[in-house]
Amino acid sequence: MAISEAGAHILIIPYPAQGHMIPLLDLTRQLALRNLTITILVTPKNLHYLNQLLIKHPSIQPLVLPFPAMAALPPAGVENVRDLPPGSFRLFTMVLADLYDPIVKWFQSHSSPPVAVVSDIFLGWTNRLANELKIPRYVFSPSGALALSVVYNLWNNMPRRNDPTDKNEVIEFCDIPNCPSFPWWKISPVFRSYVAGDPQYEVFKDSFREDIASWGLVINSFTELERIYLDYLKEFLGHDRVWAVGPLLPPREEQVKRGGFSGNLANEIELWLDQFEAGTVVYVCFGSQVVLSNKQMEMLALGLEKSAVRFLWSYKAPTEEDVLENYGVMPLRFKDGVGERRLIVKGWVPQVSILSHQAIAAFLTHCGWNSVLESIAAGVPMLTWPMGADQFANADLVDELKLGTRLCEGEEMVPDPDELARVVAQSVTDSRGGKGVRAEELSKASVDSIAQGGSSCKALNCLVDFLSRRETS
Structure with missing residues (x-):
């Protein structure tokens, strides 16, 4: 028999990457507002990301554990994917599993231990942890339902290739609605490495299969955006413990400080945008991890200039x-700071508040899911340049929903500056047209979903009820 009680203790375990951690912290805020008691596991150098939560929500407490030793991953002291040396992602992800025993010791010594675990999709080992602790594990996906459907399908069904030498061989996912398909080079690089025979990637297969076997799934999306893919995931998993709770966004007063951002730069950006009429500025950002080649930087700069x-x-x-x-390296003629028609910023910016500014006409994006969802919530059409991972599926969804224009694709693509200039200029002209209207429609749907009585609000309330149960049957 399930027992529900207010204030149940939940353990949250984020994956230390900006795009993963930030939405899970936004979810944590929503759970705290619904009277849950929460412990968040964090390593020392990532503790500052919790500052706003800890100040405003005394029911949230950090569990600070030393980052596992990883001599094979120089430089020492790296605790966030954003700061990793190239090629270190696999080892970084694997070493996090060394937190298993410290968590068990903490749990066993706690006077009122958690009744459930909510952990990131890259932390499949936490399902084994939860089983040992005899509590349910809920997967948190910072990716959308379409992209997650593709990833789960890959690792569960292990599609075979006809020609291992053909990087353009198309892999079809006909079990998924709309039968998405991708050439081999767009398939998850982690999966491609596994198929290529690297035994060290076996850990990822085990991790995703642990995700599939977990008790429940929480997704940063909303029903009106991805209904058919959410329904597919319920069918694929064989249960309906799937909650779409997005878009997960910070309160307006915390948007500037989201992700640890601070300083006066936010005010400078806002003042610069305030000069311009509605729908006249294009925002360009490729997320917290992508670094373009110098040639890509040069051609992008030239196209924007033209x-x-x-x-x-x-x-x-x-x-x-x-x-x-x-x-x-930014081209010499494009210095950081304010130019005649431009503002160039090196480093993190308050993206949610930028996208919500009326001056923004379009968003040139790599299609990380946070960026896509934040753009939708703000009602801003997109110019898409997916680079890898789930970004190709996200860009396909943008196309399917008629919310954007494909500008480039692939991490090695160098844009043609003349074509880029044409598309960028057209995006400003069209910002009040078809894609702009469609973006406004879905923006309203996203706002309605998180309002009282909306689909995501109901899903959150239902999730809290499940999280508060001491038994899973």
Whole structure:
């Protein structure tokens, strides 16, 4: 018999990457507002991401555990994917499983231990942990339902290739609605490495299969956006414990500080945008991890210049190794700061507040799911340049929903500056047209979904009821 009680203790375990951690912390805020008691596992150098939560919600407490030793991953002290050396993602993800025993010891010594675990999709080992602790594990997916359907299908069905030498061989997913398909080079690089015979990637197969076997699934999406793919996931998993609770966004007063951002730069950006009429600025950002090659930077800059539109470009600061390998360097004529028609910012910016500014006409994006969902919530059409991982599926969804225009695709693609200029200029002209109208419609649907009585609000309330149960049968 299920027992429900207010204030049940829940353990939250994020994956230490910006795109994963931020939406899970937004979910944590929503759970705290619904009277749950929460412990968040965090390593010392990521503790600052919790500052706003801990100040405003005394029911949330951190469990600070030392990051597992990883001598094979220089430089020492890296605790976030954003700061990893190239090629270190696999080892970084694997070493996190060394937190297993410290968590068990903490749980066993706690006077009132958690009754459930909510953990990131990359932390499949936490399902074994939850089984040992005899509590349910809920997977949190920072990706959307379409992209997750593709990933689960890959690792569960292990599709075979006809020609292992053909990177353009098309892999079809006909079990999934609309039968999505991708050439081999667009398939998850982790899966491709596994298929290529690297035994060290076996851990990812085990991890995703643990996800599939977990008690429940929480997705940062909303029913009106991905209904057919959410229904598919319920069918695929064989149960209906799937909750679409998005879009997970911070309160307006916390948007600037989301992701640890601070300082006066947010005010400078807002003042710059305030100068312009509605729908006249293109926002350009490729997320917290993508670093473009110098050639890509040059052609993108040239195309933006030729477009004659105003633009705000945020880019990741290159490491010394990036610079040596010809990545991430802004062309000399495009200095950081304010130019005649541009504002160029190196580093993290308050994306949610930027997208919600009336001056923004379009968003040139790599199609990370957070960026896609934030753009939808703000009612901003997209210019898409998917690079890898789930971004190709996300870009396909943008196409399917008629919310954007495909500009480029692939991490090695160098854009044609003339074509880029044409598409960017057209995006400003069309911002009040078809795609703009469609974006506004879905923006309203997203707002309605998280309002009282909306689909995501109901899903959150239902999730809290399940999380509060001490038994799963």
